[in-house]
Amino acid sequence: MPIEITSYQEWMKPQVIKLFSQQYGVDESGFSIYLDKMYENNYQKDRAIRLVAVDGDKVAGFQSFFHWPYFYNEKK
Secondary structure (H helix, E strand, O other), X not given: OOOEEEEOOHHHHHHHHHHHHHHHOOOHHXXXXXXXXXXXXXXXXXXXXXXXXEEOOEEEEXXXXXXXXXXXOOEO
């Protein structure tokens, strides 16, 4: 089955978190919270673009684009 590029869906979240953990050595539970805060907040929810590469039901890659200006800890 060829790899398909598609929009992110909630069922993919555990696999996306696992990819980040394996690639960057981040803690999975902490990164899960980060993803929620980053993409599910009212400012980004309908603006951010999340794409995944899937092979059947396996997530093989993740790419995202979020809206600027970006604020973190009240800093622009």
